[in-house]
Every structure is written in structure tokens, then in C-alpha cells.
Amino acid sequence: GAGVSQSPSNKVTEKGKDVELRCDPISGHTALYWYRQRLGQGLEFLIYFQGNSAPDKSGLPSDRFSAERTGESVSTLTIQRTQQEDSAVYLCASSRGLAGVGYEQYFGPGTRLTVT
Amino acid sequence: TQLLEQSPQFLSIQEGENLTVYCNSSSVFSSLQWYRQEPGEGPVLLVTVVTGGEVKKLKRLTFQFGDARKDSSLHITAAQPGDTGLYLCAGSIMDTGRRALTFGSGTRLQVQP
Numbered sequence: 001g002a003g004v005s006q007s008p009s010n011k012v013t014e015k016g017k018d019v020e021l022r023c024d025p026i027s028g029h030t031a032l033y034w035y036r037q038r039l040g041q042g043l044e045f046l047i048y049f050q051g052n053s054a055p056d057k058s059g060l061p062s063d064r065f066s067a068e069r070t071g072e073s074v075s076t077l078t079i080q081r082t083q084q085e086d087s088a089v090y091l092c093a094s095s096r097g098l099a100g101v102g103y104e105q106y107f108g109p110g111t112r113l114t115v116t
Numbered sequence: 117t118q119l120l121e122q123s124p125q126f127l128s129i130q131e132g133e134n135l136t137v138y139c140n141s142s143s144v145f146s147s148l149q150w151y152r153q154e155p156g157e158g159p160v161l162l163v164t165v166v167t168g169g170e171v172k173k174l175k176r177l178t179f180q181f182g183d184a185r186k187d188s189s190l191h192i193t194a195a196q197p198g199d200t201g202l203y204l205c206a207g208s209i210m211d212t213g214r215r216a217l218t219f220g221s222g223t224r225l226q227v228q229p
Contacts, residue, residue: 042122042204042220045218045219059216104149104161105217108158109158110158
């Protein structure tokens with residue numbers, strides 16, 4: 001069955017370059033989340049989208065990070081002027097409703113970003 | 117400041133042993149979830165607990181939610197190599213006002229055959 005997919009699976013970029021990471025959620029899921037996971041660590045919330053509501057951007061670490069979502073489909077996370085500390089796995093998840101009220105999140109496999 | 121503390125951070129045991137991992141917070145959760153993550157993959161939900169004092173069992177895994185909804189534990193009986201992975205707790209913390217989950221830093225479990 002179609003789960004959450006992310007692309008690319010791996011991305012190596014030079015410091016200072018911009019990168020775009022893509023997430024395709026499960027069809028019909030209204031909520032979409034982005035997380036960052038540093039090596040050996042838990043997940044750090046970045047941003048979530050829920051239907052037509054304004055996204056919750058409270059987890060974005062700096063103004064170099066931004067994300068968009070087209071309706072209830074694809075989302076793109078953009079990191080401008082990448083820094084070495086941005087190196088991490090970026091995970092996307094989707095759910096039928098808000099995970100904070102108990103809906104299950106389904107995660108993609110992540111994009112491993114390495115900034116050299 | 118880590119809102120969710122997990123312990124231990126790392127655990128290496130022999131097949132057949134029992135173990136317990138803990139998830140603690142000074143804040144109250146409206147709900148709490150446990151995930152397992154294997155290398156190169158995203159986390160997969162194991163269980164959701166909602167009610168204080170709730171106990172849920174999933175085969176050899178027993179999950180308990182604290183009475184005050186500030187802590188949780190995961191107990192594995194007779195661990196198997198297939199249980200190896202990163203165990204993450206995640207909760208919706210009531211006083212943050214955010215409807216996304218806050219994750220702990222995880223417990224990395226290795227079960228030796």
C-alpha cells in the first residue's frame with residue numbers, strides 16, 4: 001500500500017547552498033508534520049500543517065527554514081544557506097487528524113541531509 | 117530543556133531477559149505514544165495511552181501510563197533480537213498549547229542472541 005514517501009533519500013550539499021526536501025503524504029491525511037532527527041537523538045518538531053489552518057511553524061530553528069504544502073498533498077521543506085549543523089535526517093509524517101489528540105502518525109523513511 | 121526524559125539512553129541485554137524503559141516529564145500529557153524505530157526507517161507506532169493508570173499489552177510488551185499522566189513505562193518480557201531498535205515516547209503536552217507531539221530522546225535497545 002502507499003505509505004508516506006520522501007525524496008531524495010540522501011542529499012549531500014555544500015555549506016551555503018539551498019536544499020529542498022519533498023514529502024508525499026498518505027492520500028486523505030489532513031495533517032502533515034516535519035521533524036528533524038540528529039544522529040542518535042529523538043525527533044525535533046519543526047512544523048505541521050492541518051487542513052486549511054495556518055501552519056504551526058513554532059519549531060523552525062531559524063528563518064533559513066521554511067515549508068509549504070499544496071492543499072492536502074505534497075509538502076516541501078526548504079533550507080536556505082545550509083550550515084553544517086543542519087546535517088540530520090528529516091522525517092515527514094502524516095495523519096488523519098492532529099497527532100496531539102491521538103491520531104496515529106505514519107512516518108516516511110526520511111531524507112538524510114549531509115552538509116559538507 | 118528536554119520536556120520528555122527517557123531512560124536508560126542505551127540498553128544491551130541478552131535474549132530472554134526482561135527490561136523496562138521509562139519516559140518522564142514534569143508536564144501533564146493529554147495522550148502519550150510509544151514508537152519503535154529501526155535504522156534507516158521512520159518510527160512506527162506501538163501504542164497510544166490516554167487515561168491515567170492505563171495499562172496496555174501488545175504481546176510481550178506492556179505499556180503503563182502514570183496516574184498523573186506525567187510518566188510512562190514500557191516493559192518487555194523475554195526480549196528477542198527482533199526487539200532491537202530505538203524506542204521513542206512522544207506526547208501531547210497540555211500546557212504547551214501545541215497540537216504536535218513532543219518526542220523524547222529515545223532508548224536504544226540491543227538484544228544479543
